[in-house]
Amino acid sequence: MxxxxxxxxxxxxxxxxxxxxxxxxxxxxLAKRAGGVVERTHVPMAVSVGAGASEQAEPPERPELPRxxxxxxxxxxxxxxxxxALTALGWALHLAAVLFRGIAAQxxxxxxxxxxxxxxxxxxxxxFLLAQLWKDLRFLxxxxxxxxxxxxxxxxxxxxxxxxxLAPALQSVWLVIHVLVASLATALFALGAGLSVVQxxxxxxxxxxxxxxxxxxxxxxxxxxxxxxxxxxxxxxxLWTFTLIAGAIWAExxxxxxxxxxxxxxxxxxxxxxxxxYIHARATxxxxxxxxxxxAIIGFSAIIFNYTVxxxxxxxxxxxxxxxxxxx
Amino acid sequence: MEPLRxxxxxxxxxxxxxxxxxxxxxxxxxxxxxxTSMRTALVLLLLLAVAAIPGSLVPQRLADPNGVIRFKRxxxxxxxxxxxxxxxxxxxxxxxxxxxxxxxVSLIGCVIPRTLHHWRALRAAPPATPxxxxxxxxxxxxxxxxxLDDVLDQGERVLRRQGYRxxxxxxxxxxxxxxxxxxxxxxxxxxxxxILIAVGxxxxxxxxxxxxxxxxxxxxxxxxxxxxxxxxRFFVESRLDPFSVRLDKFVPVYELNTxxxxxxxxxxxxxxTITEKGTERQEQIKVNQPVDIGGTTTYLLGxxxxxxxxxxxxxxxxxxxxxxxxxxxDSNLTSLGIIKVPDGLDQQVGLIGFFYxxxxxxxxxxxxxLFPEPDxxxxxxxxxVGDLGINDGVPRNVYALDTESLTQLTGGDSGEESxxxxxxxxAQLPAGLGSVEFTSLPRFVSVEIHHDxxxxxxxxxxxxxxxxxxxSLFVPRRRLWVAASSREGIVDLQYAGLSRGDDPGLEAAxxxxxxxxxxAISDRASSERPLR
Ligand code: HEM
Numbered sequence: 001m002x003x004x005x006x007x008x009x010x011x012x013x014x015x016x017x018x019x020x021x022x023x024x025x026x027x028x029x030l031a032k033r034a035g036g037v038v039e040r041t042h043v044p045m046a047v048s049v050g051a052g053a054s055e056q057a058e059p060p061e062r063p064e065l066p067r068x069x070x071x072x073x074x075x076x077x078x079x080x081x082x083x084x085a086l087t088a089l090g091w092a093l094h095l096a097a098v099l100f101r102g103i104a105a106q107x108x109x110x111x112x113x114x115x116x117x118x119x120x121x122x123x124x125x126x127x128f129l130l131a132q133l134w135k136d137l138r139f140l141x142x143x144x145x146x147x148x149x150x151x152x153x154x155x156x157x158x159x160x161x162x163x164x165x166l167a168p169a170l171q172s173v174w175l176v177i178h179v180l181v182a183s184l185a186t187a188l189f190a191l192g193a194g195l196s197v198v199q200x201x202x203x204x205x206x207x208x209x210x211x212x213x214x215x216x217x218x219x220x221x222x223x224x225x226x227x228x229x230x231x232x233x234x235x236x237x238x239l240w241t242f243t244l245i246a247g248a249i250w251a252e253x254x255x256x257x258x259x260x261x262x263x264x265x266x267x268x269x270x271x272x273x274x275x276x277x278y279i280h281a282r283a284t285x286x287x288x289x290x291x292x293x294x295x296a297i298i299g300f301s302a303i304i305f306n307y308t309v310x311x312x313x314x315x316x317x318x319x320x321x322x323x324x325x326x327x328x
Numbered sequence: 329m330e331p332l333r334x335x336x337x338x339x340x341x342x343x344x345x346x347x348x349x350x351x352x353x354x355x356x357x358x359x360x361x362x363x364t365s366m367r368t369a370l371v372l373l374l375l376l377a378v379a380a381i382p383g384s385l386v387p388q389r390l391a392d393p394n395g396v397i398r399f400k401r402x403x404x405x406x407x408x409x410x411x412x413x414x415x416x417x418x419x420x421x422x423x424x425x426x427x428x429x430x431x432x433v434s435l436i437g438c439v440i441p442r443t444l445h446h447w448r449a450l451r452a453a454p455p456a457t458p459x460x461x462x463x464x465x466x467x468x469x470x471x472x473x474x475x476l477d478d479v480l481d482q483g484e485r486v487l488r489r490q491g492y493r494x495x496x497x498x499x500x501x502x503x504x505x506x507x508x509x510x511x512x513x514x515x516x517x518x519x520x521x522x523i524l525i526a527v528g529x530x531x532x533x534x535x536x537x538x539x540x541x542x543x544x545x546x547x548x549x550x551x552x553x554x555x556x557x558x559x560x561r562f563f564v565e566s567r568l569d570p571f572s573v574r575l576d577k578f579v580p581v582y583e584l585n586t587x588x589x590x591x592x593x594x595x596x597x598x599x600x601t602i603t604e605k606g607t608e609r610q611e612q613i614k615v616n617q618p619v620d621i622g623g624t625t626t627y628l629l630g631x632x633x634x635x636x637x638x639x640x641x642x643x644x645x646x647x648x649x650x651x652x653x654x655x656x657x658d659s660n661l662t663s664l665g666i667i668k669v670p671d672g673l674d675q676q677v678g679l680i681g682f683f684y685x686x687x688x689x690x691x692x693x694x695x696x697x698l699f700p701e702p703d704x705x706x707x708x709x710x711x712x713v714g715d716l717g718i719n720d721g722v723p724r725n726v727y728a729l730d731t732e733s734l735t736q737l738t739g740g741d742s743g744e745e746s747x748x749x750x751x752x753x754x755a756q757l758p759a760g761l762g763s764v765e766f767t768s769l770p771r772f773v774s775v776e777i778h779h780d781x782x783x784x785x786x787x788x789x790x791x792x793x794x795x796x797x798x799x800s801l802f803v804p805r806r807r808l809w810v811a812a813s814s815r816e817g818i819v820d821l822q823y824a825g826l827s828r829g830d831d832p833g834l835e836a837a838x839x840x841x842x843x844x845x846x847x848a849i850s851d852r853a854s855s856e857r858p859l860r
Contacts (some may be wrong), residue, residue, distance in 0.1 A: 165592055165594055166594075168593055168595055168616065171615070231832065234801045242794060245794065253616050253617070254615060256536070256625070260391050261390060269380060270381065273374075274377050280373060281370055283333075283337055283339070283366060283829075284336060285366070314384060
């Protein structure tokens with residue numbers, strides 16, 4: 001067992017290393033695009049996604065900038081392809097780390113802060129990789145790998161705890177479901193927030209408000225980015241709703257009430273409400289575009305806050321960081 | 329019919345903002361429209377999220393009453409200000425309630441007209457085909473061989489097979505599907521209302537209470553048996569289901585984590601005998617595994633040791649003899665207990681005791697516990713004499729001893745050593761008061777007994793909300809049209825679509841329809857040819 005635990009740690013560090021190289025390559029790719037953008041021929045392209053021309057036939061809210069090619073994101077550079085392959089390799093190592101940890105512990109490997117971090121980032125990279133089957137989002141590679149390296153580094157260095165058996169309060173199928181779905185939702189919100197950030201930058205670029213960041217011109221237009229972010233965030237929202245319900249069911253079994261405004265319950269609720277607000281904003285005149293994008297970013301920031309600050313500094317029944325010495 | 333939306337929904341027609349007529353009715357109507365607008369709903373939602381934050385920053389009376397007491401002690405100046413702002417009861421505070429009640433008024437004002445409208449829409453035919461399809465999404469032109477009527481009949485069949493409601497207007501078909509999107513949206517919002525009503529109303533019938541049960545003891549479900557009890561607004565005592573629970577045995581399982589040096593609890597099991605309606609049954613209660621008894625659920629919350637303490641007077645007659653639950657202070661179950669002996673001795677005696685299940689001496693001489701199992705059980709006692717304040721009729725916390733007005737006889741600055749007892753040992757109390765004995769060592773559990781009629785309703789509503797959400801977000805509501813005109817045995821077809829709400833697949837759906845119709849027509853043509 002000890003061997004497996006050390007093997008898992010070796011896999012984590014290897015994954016961090018590989019992701020770091022991938023991050024550098026993704027960044028190089030963006031830089032490269034910034035240079036290449038001028039020479040490309042621009043083919044105008046109409047809004048295709050989500051704008052839903054209606055009888056009133058409103059003009060598209062924001063005209064798209066010319067895009068380098070009709071295929072969507074400006075064709076992959078060599079750097080991007082290599083970076084993507086490395087990300088996949090890093091993910092394989094990452095998955096191995098999760099797997100070894102689980103086998104060594106003989107339980108699901110997501111019961112303390114270190115393990116949440118390990119699993120949630122694996123989820124994030126996994127969702128990023130799989131999302132490519134749906135849309136080419138490789139331009140988010142630098143964001144995803146950068147974020148992953150940072151998070152994995154922090155949880156491994158600062159929050160590492162040894163494998164310990166499950167405390168009675170955690171011995172529940174709901175642990176498996178609740179945490180798994182929560183981290184999947186988090187992964188989706190991470191991707192959504194990334195798209196929203198790019199959207200905001202892109203809008204400013206379209207308005208010629210930002211000089212520099214020329215690579216933005218090679219990315220999909222802001223309306224497309226907004227629509228993609230929305231598609232991803234609503235899946236995240238459904239999963240978060242499920243997380244909330246599963247958490248309540250578990251709380252009833254474990255603490256004798258399904259809802260008691262415990263600190264973590266409060267934050268799960270806040271996050272849920274923020275994203276409900278985001279979905280509403282997307283349907284409210286004057287709130288689409290920038291404002292709803294900010295809401296998605298705030299929502300994801302609340303998740304990060306919940307995961308880091310609330311888990312470590314706030315008191316509550318969810319004292320599962322594994323950092324406290326008193327498991328009661 | 330379009331789904332009805334508040335006027336500031338991004339999909340609704342932009343209306344010129346009219347100044348309200350300066351009549352009462354005009355203003356009321358204006359106010360109501362503001363309250364039920366998308367913007368108000370959105371702002372209230374965001375406000376609710378922000379308003380929930382303070383409750384996570386300061387302890388709440390509901391979730392953490394001891395935390396509130398601690399906060400008051402540590403911040404005596406700040407406390408009254410925050411308390412005045414109801415920050416220790418955030419989720420029942422006037423301001424938090426105001427936000428969610430306004431939100432729900434807005435919600436009800438929003439969904440009721442929408443429901444009526446949707447009810448009518450469900451029976452209405454799809455709207456007439458627009459005169460010019462080429463301005464709509466996915467506009468496509470095709471040609472087909474055959475009769476115009478035939479082609480449109482085929483088109484109708486193809487559309488119906490895909491779940492569209494179809495009407496023929498002249499030489500065109502108008503089709504719509506995905507009404508369930510709006511149904512789902514309404515189900516979602518109504519489920520939220522249902523949750524609020526269930527908690528607000530049925531919650532009044534809720535009750536819960538805690539009780540410590542020592543091995544061998546029986547708890548009977550009546551008001552006086554509870555250590556603490558919280559009734560809902562509509563609670564009446566006669567509603568307590570008659571049953572009793574005896575704790576036969578409590579079995580914890582621990583593992584010592586050698587690398588980190590602290591014990592890890594693996595399992596807690598309370599073996600109980602339940603008597604209900606005259607029949608007895610054996611059950612196990614575990615963490616995460618409560619038992620249902622009558623209309624209640626009983627949960628295992630905590631556990632510890634209840635050393636049996638016997639106090640005798642100078643003549644050797646027992647004046648106090650019972651197990652005393654000691655409250656655990658750390659993971660090795662170093663526990664704190666209070667013993668009050670008001671009668672039978674020359675003076676009232678109070679004892680503050682520490683219990684160490686696996687006692688060991690630190691270098692400083694102080695005792696500590698190494699493990700939560702009773703490998704080396706030791707009780708230490710500090711004795712106090714004086715007025716325990718029991719007789720003045722004010723109920724006192726059994727887990728606290730107010731030592732201010734008492735005289736300390738052992739431990740501390742009293743000059744006498746604390747009394748230290750291993751199991752079975754006894755020692756003299758100072759001043760010839762008598763003796764005290766650590767007789768035996770039963771365990772106790774603390775259980776919570778809950779009756780909550782909201783649970784089932786809220787669960788069903790939550791699942792309905794989830795189902796409504798799924799349909800509302802992922803079932804596209806879309807319209808398809810095909811307009812036909814014929815010339816010399818060829819039918820010209822124009823296709824287009826329109827979506828209600830976010831629908832990235834619309835263009836593909838129009839194309840797919842056009843292709844399916846093409847195929848249906850040519851299939852039919854080839855199957856008919858041999859007959860001619
Ligand atoms: C308790 C507060 C509320 C919550 C948590 C909430 C949540 C949501 C969510 C998650 C959606 C997207 C899913 C769906 O379409 O069913 C939604 C849609 C919608 N909500 Fe609410 N809502 C609330 C209150 C309101 C109120 C007060 C109104 C009316 C003013 C409203 C009007 C709408 C409308 C019109 C849509 C459809 C948006 C679209 O066309 O895509 N909601 N709501």
